[in-house]
Amino acid sequence: MTDVSDSRVSLNETAYRQLRGDIIACRLAPGQRLTEKQLAADMGFSVAPLRDALIRLDHEGLIRTLPRKGYQVTPLTPKSIDDLFGVWGLVGPELIRLGLRQASQAQLDAAREAFDGLDALSQEQGGSPSVLLDIDVVNRTFEVLAEATGNTYLINFFQQLMGDMSRIRALLLTSDRTSAATGLADHWVRHILDEQDVDKAAEHARRYIEDVHQHVLRVIIRWPSVMSSEVSVLPPR
Structure with a gap:
């Protein structure tokens, strides 16, 4: 049971770091629209760790959640x-x-x-x-x-x-x-x-x-x- 939990945390952290790195390096451009399905296909993660990563990045201000529309990399104006x-x-x-x-x-x-x-x-x-x-x-x-x-x-x-x-x-x-x-x-x-x-x-x-x-x-x-x-x-x- 512990191993499963540790594996999930590790996968969540990996998805978070990779997605955050893509945003920081502007490989995901400011203002770009994102969906969980699209990110899963592009990054090779399942939806669960990506959703966890997106929630963390939303709290950090790097992602904005768009109700019923997905997500957006927080714009720079x-x-x-x-x-x-x-x-x-x-x-x-x-x-x-x-x-x-x-x-x-x-x-x-x-x-x-x-x-x-x-x-x-x-x-x-x-x-x-x-x-x-x-x-x-x-x-x-x-x-x-x-x-x-x-x-x-x-x-x-x-x-x-x-x-x-x-x-x-x-x-x-x-x-x-x-x-x-x-x-x-x-x-x-x-x-x-x-x-x-x-x-x-x-x-x-x-x-x-x-x-x-x-x-x-x-x-x-x-x-x-x-x-x-x-x-x-x-x-x-």
Whole structure:
């Protein structure tokens, strides 16, 4: 009985991770409509684990449930992207300031080692590693800094932002050759880990986030999956 239960949990988790990875990497485009039957045929899972995955992703805000119509990958719109960067520009530098101030040496070393591993993989493959690996390392670094703050609200808030920030990064890396070609050794997140002055690190992050914000707004018109996304207006309560 235990084996059956463990198998089901494992299958559910596998379906969740695969579906989440497809959304984060934008292989499932923002605004794309989904059905359980279609996903089962495309991914090779039965409906039960996919339904569990879709419920989890709905809770994370990456999927929207459409009553009697199936599901939709949560759209990214010009306004939602602008709003997201506005919030990240306020929260990100402070998360970095507090995280660097309170992180242990072991936590900082673990974050640096993740970038070293990404560099090594890039050299082995003779080019840039996959977009998902790049995003995973950046996310893990910010998770370390968020956890180091010890602030539950800040940790939860970062986790809410992480999915959409990852999707924007994937779109940027896959559609903008300049961003994709940036050397990992020069990655701005790596630089803030090595900065001795936490206030300077936070200010560097603020400037970088604003630069990327403006860059994304300039290139957003080349992202059909974003520009064609539906904009839903909720009725007043």
